[in-house]
Amino acid sequence: MTLVLAWNNVRTNRMGFAASFAAVVLAVMLVGGSGLVVVGAATRAELNGIMGLLVLSAVVSGFVSIFVVAGILSLHVLRQRRTWALLRSVGMTPRQVSRLITAEALVVAVLANVAGCVLAVPYAALMAAFMQMTGLAPGGVPVKVTTGPFIVALVVGLAVTLLAARVAARKAVGVGPLEVLRDSAVQRRLLPWPRAVAGGAALAGGAVLLWLVPQVKLKSAAPTALGATMVLCVGASALGPVAVRGMGWLLGAVAARLDPGAGMLARSSLVAQPRRAMSAASPVMLTVALACTFLFAVETTDAAAGVTRTGPSVWVAPMLVGSAVVYTVISVLNSTAMTMAERAGEIRLLRTVGTKPQQLARAVCWETLIVTCAGTLLGTGIAAASLAMLGKAETGELRFAYSLPQYAGLVLICTLSGLAGGLAATRRARHGALLPD
């Protein structure tokens, strides 16, 4: 029975399902593919020099996969709270609902894992070709299909999907059926205690790692800085709603000044729903923080060692972190679309009280811009902290090398994909028939 319900749930909620499915497929592909490349490179002695870089980029891929899949899945489960409440009200126990959610996640996970594993092989071949082209591995990387990376990818894919679903399920069934039906998106507490404690602990751990960067051996300084960035990202995304509410209030006030009607709508929705805003801001933060740390750590290390890269080898670092960035950018689009899609009713209502189509589009844009801006600020702060400590390790000064065009490009890509996701997801509500459904 549970499986039948789960299967039907997946079928009737295609959009959320597609988003989660895509996230898991890409995650498994990234992890499996990077694994295949690392294993392949390990067989060649001349590739020893770049093993460190390869492993680091694989770890970054793994980290963003876990982060993004967990985020999308919990968003997906929480968005269906009305369904869960309805099932509770016809007599399902919280345990059964929780099992249903897990079963649904299992359907997604199994299908997506298979697809991801299949895609991992061409992805690894592509990576190897790129490495050969850019001169990172002039002799090429032999990509052989071995079971190891697949097992890692499968375990990571399944475990993360199921774990994220269980955590989200606990939250979803933790509230009574009536409470949910009364209002689908009431904010209970901005920062529940477990979240605050976890966030605080992660921030403290990140601070310790930051402090360690200049203390450890020079060779491990860059990986430690990257680790600090990851841990700080976890902390910031746990404590994010508070920060986003503050920034939403401030930036929203500016928007409301520039564009009274639409800006006011954007601000009020950010201030009233900072957690929803954070789920869209957090992939932006992750992209900016990780990509900047990775790219500019290579640049800082090169500068300290007096290396100047020319020709195709300039593209080595961007290429290695590129697929992880593509992945997070997709998830920016994904989560903006998901957070906006649930607002169709609200948008129609705004139209019935006389909001012009242009005004609505501007309200969506303002909100997305503010969210992206908040994510960018958080991510930049985290990356700057890690890079400054890395600079201290390399040169003794709290300075680091960076490339403004690369940074601007990154922010631009995040902003554009956020805007695209937001506008596309609200298109039907903004232009379609205006009848209450």
Add this chain to the structure above:
Amino acid sequence: MVDHAVLLEEVTRTYGKGATEVAALRRVSIGFPRGSFTAVMGPSGSGKSTLLQCASGLDRPDSGAVRIAGQDITRFGENELAVLRRDQVGVIFQAFNLVPSLTAWQNVILPSSLARRRPDPSRVRELLHRVGLAGREGHRPAQLSGGQQQRVAIARALLGRPEVLFADEPTGALDRRTGHEVLALLREAVDAFGQTVVMVTHDPEAAAQADRVLLLTDGRIVEVLDRPSADQIGMRLGGRR
């Protein structure tokens, strides 16, 4: 010559195409005089909600004209319709009338804010007081009961002094007592402010508050009752079932 706030001329609205085609309104012509309270009744599927949606500009008829303050709104583009909704038409649905992230006060002044106007705060306060929400200005919809939410929606509709106020089953989600209070507010809007109100309902007691009741069946107005009692309405409805 009666002064009509809203005038429908030969309005037809059809849903679907081919074999599944359903005519929701068939050449309906009716005027709603300024300062009157009209209830629209009929069995489900009779076209009463479609009538309200076409008359308020939420939906476009396939043919015919809808005149509000003399202008044919079926020719309006989206922008003109938006301005019409801000200034000349108020709509209240059965539920979900308020933007969840805005407070009661902000919801009331929303149409003015969208038009970049600053309504007189003392008038907003007076309206909220009048609908029984003094002291709740800062509450969000989630902190208000269903009846209170409907009152905020009524206050919002009244603030702009619209040509006409449409209500689609405004008491459908409320208990009897709260429903009566909301109806009394609509009645008061007609009597005290000279507001024009058009309300769709299936409840004879609610309809008995109106000056006039239209009975719809199969997309046509089959009967018009002037100042009927709830019993009379019930009998007419019963006779048609």
